[in-house]
Amino acid sequence: MNAPLAPQQQRRQAAMAVLVRASAAEIEDLLGALALPAGEDLRQPENGLVMVRGRIGGDGAAFNLGEATVSRAAVRLPGGEVGFGYTLGRDRAKARLIARCDALLQTDQADAIETKVLAPLRVRIAAEQACRAEQTAATKVDFYTLVRGE
Template sequence: MSVQDHMQRDETRDIARRKAAMAVLAHAAAAEIRACLEGVALPAYEKLREAESGLVMVRGRVGGDGAPFNLGEATVSRAAVRLATGEVGFGYALGRDSEKALMIALCDALVQSSELAEVVEDRVIAPLRAALTADRQQQAARTAATKVDFYTMVRGEG
């Protein structure tokens, strides 16, 4: 296997790690992220883009595969940070939660850091993922409890 193949594999792994972290952070509450980050020794960082709110156009498709159409606008907060070691992180959050966008950006940068990626995975991402999974399972159990089974009896007439 060539050096280029190794580099490409590492890059693919890093992108997958960032995607997985963003999927968890996007669904977590700001207070939960903050609580998990308190256990991590955060390095120095600078705000490249101060957290700000704006609007994005939400697009939809009829039936999931029809022609796209503009559904409406949604409020989004965004932020960008750079760690002292050079990693740049970006954070986006639905709504006007600028603190959450900043914490997501910080976590994104930390996940890219070779020294802190495992620490952030263990102390921030994994606990948030476990809580999210537990919440989804509880919701599924509550929903299943209200399930009604209907059946049709075929009559022997006609």
């Protein structure tokens, strides 16, 4: 059984879930509007592979489905906060931006990141999901059977 996460860790996880769904340009534009400290690369952004595991029916035996490319980076701010960024694909700049946001969430700039970066991204993502759900609902077909009166 997993232990409950600390509030800061939950906040960072929620932020990562939003940031990976945004483009690097979006994140950069939103961060550019803020006066933020520059960080140094603790780990240069790099690409690699991860094994993707699958499971049949949710409770079957796990198997290796295939490999996926991943980019990762680590950034340290002048105050010593370290942030990590991972994203599917080969977008090193996005991994660095995610790592920078992760580090900033550990500083007194966390509220600014939440309101100026994460909140607009959440709104856009929710709107996309609603649009997708609406398009899917439009194609729904209800099947029913008429009982013959014999």
